[in-house]
Amino acid sequence: MSPELKTQITGIDPEKIRIDFPILGRKVHNKPLVYFDNAATTQKPQVVIDALVNYYTGLNSNVHRGVHYLSQQATVAFEEVRQKIQRFVNARFSHEIIYTRGCTESINLVAASWGRANIGPGDEILISGMEHHSNIVPWQMLCEEKGAALKVCPLHPDGSLDMQAYADMLGEKTRMVAITHISNTLGTVNPVKEITRMAHEKGITVLIDGAQALSHMKVDVQDIGCDFYAFSAHKVYGPMGIGGLYGREEVLNAMPPYQGGGEMIKNVTFEKTLYNELPFKFEAGTPNVGDVIGFGAAIDYISGIGLDQIGAWEHELLAYATEKLSADPLVRIIGTAPGKASLISFLINGIHPYDAGTIIDHMGIAVRTGTHCTQPLMDSLGISGTIRASFAFYNTKQEIDRLMEAIDKVKEFFL
Amino acid sequence: MKIEETTSAIVSEFENFDDWMDKYNYLIELGKSLPLIDEKYKVEANLIQGCQSRVWLHAEFDGNLIYFTADSDAVITKGIANLLIRSFSGQTPQDILDSSTDFLNDIGLTEHLSPTRSNGMLSMIKQIKMYALAFKTKAAMGN
Structure with a gap:
């Protein structure tokens, strides 16, 4: 689909958007890829590859x-x-x-x-x-x-x-x-x-x-x-x-x-x-x-899609993820400034981010764990790292549900 | 027991697991059962700095054999440390230097061997070999 056509779409339909990103169709560890490492790098639409x-x-x-x-x-x-x-x-x-x-x-x-x-x-x-x-x-x-x-x-x-x-x-x-x-x-x-x-x-x-x-x-x-x-x-x-x-x-x-x-x-x-x-x-x-x-x-x-539309959908995803994660008494969100961008750092009580990240990876979900190249910030927060999920406009609420399932699995493993 | 006997025993143990969940459950179990390092050895000098988890490795040499103890703040990393200690602790410096670490590939822990993971596993192996070389040199000079 050309960028011109996209401007006619009101609101983001991530299912349509996802077709533009070939990598989002692949599997990881035999499960459909959930890509939540967009703050590290975003995936590339076919038009860029072309x-x-x-x-x-x-x-x-x-x-x-x-x-x-x-x-x-x-x-x-x-x-x-x-x-x-x-x-x-x-x-x-x-x-x-x-x-x-x-x-x-x-x-x-x-x-x-x-x-x-x-x-x-x-x-x-x-x-x-x-x-x-x-x-x-x-x-x-x-x-x-x-x-x-x-x-x-x-x-x-x-x-x-x-x-x-x-x-x-x-x-x-x-x-x-x-x-x-x-x-x-x-x-x-x-x-x-x-x-x-x-x-x-x-x-x-x-x-x-x-x-x-x-x-x-x-x-x-x-x-x-x-x-x-x-x-x-x-x-x-x-x-x-x-x-x-x-x-x-x-x-x-x-x-x-x-x-x-x-x-x-x-x-x-x-x-x-x-x-x-x-x-x-x-x-x-x-x-x-x-x-x-x-x-x-x-x-x-x-x-062509419009940064306003992108920003609106990403904020919806962030709000949804924040709501879900906040509902889990074992999850602690790191960074709660008002008006945040669409990424969320968190810890699961009693579980090292590396351990959590390894299991989440095996569930087909790409999150980042560690210090995120901000070691002095980690030191000042008194933590050794976080799990970070960062969203792009091709992500869906269903994918956030899969992250929540993976977090439950992590708890089964370690607690 | 020779190093190769231990490592092939480890490979057989892991062959019993059909899926990744069983494998990780076992690694986690190994991690939790790792004999704790003496707190006095959990010092900066024994710290292997990885990007994701911290690992402490302590070595003692009795003139013939090297004994390793380790700890980590991540359980999976501790499980891996357990496997390494089981393979290399109580061995001579020369046997450690001559040994292969291919068994870690054979048990499907290659993802933890990737340098980008920086979980300390590669550094742990490197440090174990460094200790072996250092103690071998020390023993040779003593003679």
């Missing part, structure tokens, strides 16, 4: 260089996706979108390039207690190199950001605020517009880690006002290994390049190299053209 195949079947060539037909066609397709992403996140210009390998590389790019030029001894970088390792370690490395300090804004017990503490921590020495839009472990949606406004009032640069957000809600980088917004395609139904960094034109222009190589240069002599303009200044080497085109297909696909 876009990849079609690119390598009929369009593959290097971009921006050749005068030959294929190279020009590939370049056009590659740059069209940049404009598509620009519209998707509502950036002012398409050259404010830098292609990267994913959200992690986007944050590393900012830490390396912006950090090199703007961070010095005694400066402070402010993150939050719910950050993914990707939004901790690059800053730690920068702080070590520059003699700067990493500060961590605490959370309330429900998993929401302590905004009073945040206000207090924005100090004279703070140069960068790097905070996630949505917590991959707790589901907390942070007030990123407010966070940005408060930082900007003090002249502090803001990066938002959007890895978890793009698939669930309409993201408008101009409305948020942030200087950087990092994201991955594979969490938005696109291919792995491709993502992007939105950066405000003025900020990007003032930054030194990230990596050196082809594509990012205007003119090279052995004495001096003139760097290319945005966005190419930050895109050294042959880019991942095929996956960019796959990302474009993913954006078309979910835009």
Whole structure:
């Protein structure tokens, strides 16, 4: 079904949607797959898989260089996706979108390039207690190199950001605020517009880690006002290994390049190299053209369905799962901030998440167990990990019922 | 008993199970019956850090044989530790170094061998072999 037809559907019919995702038809451990690990990566619709195949079947060539037909066609397709992403996140210009390998590389790019030029001894970088390792370690490395300090804004017990503490921590020495839009472990949606406004009032640069957000809600980088917004395609139904960094034109222009190589240069002599303009200044080497085109297909696909519709159905799933899990006296939900995104972390009293996850897996259900790459958050909560079910718009309430049956099975095994 | 005799006995035990549920029930039983490690050995230095569950492994060498004790915060991991201890504890460093861990594939625990699972099983095996090598070297130097 084409994306155009989908716009006529009011409300999400997951049974129809599921047909678009071939992997959802497979079995795991001889049981129909229930895929609840969407916060780790989302599955890919056939249109994305087709876009990849079609690119390598009929369009593959290097971009921006050749005068030959294929190279020009590939370049056009590659740059069209940049404009598509620009519209998707509502950036002012398409050259404010830098292609990267994913959200992690986007944050590393900012830490390396912006950090090199703007961070010095005694400066402070402010993150939050719910950050993914990707939004901790690059800053730690920068702080070590520059003699700067990493500060961590605490959370309330429900998993929401302590905004009073945040206000207090924005100090004279703070140069960068790097905070996630949505917590991959707790589901907390942070007030990123407010966070940005408060930082900007003090002249502090803001990066938002959007890895978890793009698939669930309409993201408008101009409305948020942030200087950087990092994201991955594979969490938005696109291919792995491709993502992007939105950066405000003025900020990007003032930054030194990230990596050196082809594509990012205007003119090279052995004495001096003139760097290319945005966005190419930050895109050294042959880019991942095929996956960019796959990302474009993913954006078309979910835009066709509509993020409002997607968000509404996912919230219905979250409400249903929360109701079911809350009814179980042995289940403890971790992260209860109001207005959460569609993921739910929980523990079953007396059962290690690894033990529970192993049995749930054998029931054909893919959940994530462990620390979810947020070890400091786990430490602060005093737990060694959680079981996490994260929902996408192709999930159903029947699948949540199967999770509840699996939890009963876990209890039979261990209690 | 030689290591291979123990491991083939383990393989035979697991062959009796028709489905995964019986197999895991047995592993859980083994986990619960793992002789507890002396609390004084549940220290940072004995901790094998996995992504999902924590495992403590302690080794003692009497000059001839190595004795292992272990614990984990996850029961399935404890069950696996039990199998490893049953196979390798009370053996000489050389026998441990020469032994194969293929039996873990044969009993269908390959999913726990995947490095991405990081449940400590691979690290446990590696640590057991490391202890064997260290004690072998120590014994050789003592001579």
